[in-house]
Amino acid sequence: LITVREGADLQISDHNVLPYKVIRNLGMGGCASVEMVEDTTTGQLFAHKIFRRYHGPNLKKFRLEVRNEIKIMRRLSSHPHIIRLFATYACKRDFGMILTPVADGGDLATYLLNILDSGNPPTAENRAVLMRAFGCLANGLAFIHKQTIRHKDIKPQNILIHQGRIIYTDFGIAFDATQHDSTTTTGRPNAFTRRYCAPEVASWAKRNRKSDIFSLGCVFIEVLTVLEPLLHSEHL
Structure with a gap:
């Protein structure tokens, strides 16, 4: 077994060299699954996000998309309300x-x-x-936007709770505008969740960081309907 240190980007030929024991499945998304694992050498628990084996013809493009997510998460990991990327690995067509x-x-x-x-x-x-x-979500989003990044998929499923702390996760379709003049994009979105997306996203119009704020507002409304039951939709 190899030792995985924080910040590592590993190239391996066999998954069996990783020191992780699966504890349980945590969930599955459109292109990846997440499981709780234990590092058998340290006893530390991690979330292991596994991208399903890529079978398409453009492996290079897929790798670039994964690397974009990794780059964004590394820039944001210092914030207490954003998930921390500990390490990454590539094994043939698996990431x-x-x-x-x-x-x-x-x-x-x-x-x-x-x-x-x-x-x-x-x-x-x-x-x-x-x-x-x-406050946690507003503060976290302000930090994300200060780094000229748009999350683009803010919804309750992409927000975690740990020891009472609120944490943003899943930056798979996030946009890094560092090399662009602004965070504004146009054309067909590569993905969105209709229940939480801003109108300009659903209509393929120009959108920017304000679209994230709209999505966060939708999340706030759902939280309020639980905190204040009279605000629930059946009473509106």
């Missing part, structure tokens, strides 16, 4: 990211649904976490 922390509270979407499904008002602990979320 992986080792992330920290492993969110003990799951994602915000599941957290909100669990409160609603309980049939009871939010507990004092629930309320404390959700009340903190407004």
